[in-house]
Amino acid sequence: MVRAPCCGIGVKKGPWSPEEDETLVGYIQRYGHGNWRALPKQAGLLRCGKSCRLRWMNYLRPDIKRGTFSHEEQETVIRLHETFGNRWSAIAASLPGRTDNEIKNVWHSHLKKLVSPNTSSREPKKKTNGGGSRSKKASEPITTQPDTDSENALFVSAASQAQSNSDFSSCATDSPTVSRGISDDARGSFSSDAFPEIDESFWLDALSMDESAASVDLPPVGDEHSDLLVSFDSDDMVFWLTFLEGVEDLQELSRI
DNA sequence: AATACGTCCAACCGCGCAGCT
DNA sequence: GAGCTGCGCGGTTGGACGTAT
Numbered sequence: 001m002v003r004a005p006c007c008g009i010g011v012k013k014g015p016w017s018p019e020e021d022e023t024l025v026g027y028i029q030r031y032g033h034g035n036w037r038a039l040p041k042q043a044g045l046l047r048c049g050k051s052c053r054l055r056w057m058n059y060l061r062p063d064i065k066r067g068t069f070s071h072e073e074q075e076t077v078i079r080l081h082e083t084f085g086n087r088w089s090a091i092a093a094s095l096p097g098r099t100d101n102e103i104k105n106v107w108h109s110h111l112k113k114l115v116s117p118n119t120s121s122r123e124p125k126k127k128t129n130g131g132g133s134r135s136k137k138a139s140e141p142i143t144t145q146p147d148t149d150s151e152n153a154l155f156v157s158a159a160s161q162a163q164s165n166s167d168f169s170s171c172a173t174d175s176p177t178v179s180r181g182i183s184d185d186a187r188g189s190f191s192s193d194a195f196p197e198i199d200e201s202f203w204l205d206a207l208s209m210d211e212s213a214a215s216v217d218l219p220p221v222g223d224e225h226s227d228l229l230v231s232f233d234s235d236d237m238v239f240w241l242t243f244l245e246g247v248e249d250l251q252e253l254s255r256i
Numbered sequence: 257a258a259t260a261c262g263t264c265c266a267a268c269c270g271c272g273c274a275g276c277t
Numbered sequence: 278g279a280g281c282t283g284c285g286c287g288g289t290t291g292g293a294c295g296t297a298t
Binding site for chain 1: 263264265266267268269
């Protein structure tokens with residue numbers, strides 16, 4: 001059994017023309033995008049649904065914020081990367097108007113150098129079997145140590161903000177690009193005064209992480225929850241303790 | 257001015273997950 | 278429960294563009 005290729009013969013690839021953009025935007029504005037696979041045919045586009053979705057999500061959506069990342073946005077990305085690792089969609093959910101693809105690009109071109117100056121902005125290209133490794137290991141958080149004072153300053157600034165800014169309510173966004181780990185419902189659920197409509201799976205992850213942290217038998221690297229395990233330093237501990245207290249409060253509420 | 261090199265970003269690719277049959 | 282399908286995700290790439298020599 002072989003999965004049928006997403007994009008068959010006769011499907012156009014490469015950069016989108018303004019006419020294609022116009023067609024796609026016009027169609028979605030009129031009919032929405034209920035079925036991405038059927039959309040290009042219905043809209044009269046010689047693209048695969050996947051390509052249409054990507055174009056819409058990363059470029060044509062009306063709520064996309066374009067332009068360079070502000071300092072605050074960069075710090076937010078760094079801070080969230082500490083927490084989420086390479087789960088770009090989760091990070092994007094906290095940056096309204098920014099897409100996971102854009103954040104990923106900014107990370108690889110700018111921010112990675114700030115956090116990990118010793119690594120080149122672009123690793124030597126290695127031929128792979130394609131991306132596809134949306135595996136757990138791909139989400140391993142990068143634990144790095146800044147080398148210079150200036151870079152350290154930004155690093156520490158971002159880290160400290162991670163604790164002070166435990167209120168993620170500002171993270172709410174209309175972006176549909178949301179990971180399954182941190183769902184729509186989970187977005188904004190870090191508010192200090194309430195935990196509304198929290199995705200159960202998210203908390204199950206969080207709770208299992210709590211157990212893992214408390215247990216002697218830490219899960220091995222590559223465990224399905226390893227992407228949630230950040231490198232704990234004393235500052236991180238404050239953040240996570242605050243976070244886990246919220247989890248415990250939630251457990252109490254759920255028992256009532 | 258020409259060339260080499262580096263950077264950035266849009267787009268592609270393949271896979272995992274969830275829902276449906 | 279197995280198979281199929283669609284969606285969403287993260288990794289990677291190609292080429293345009295900018296900068297240095």
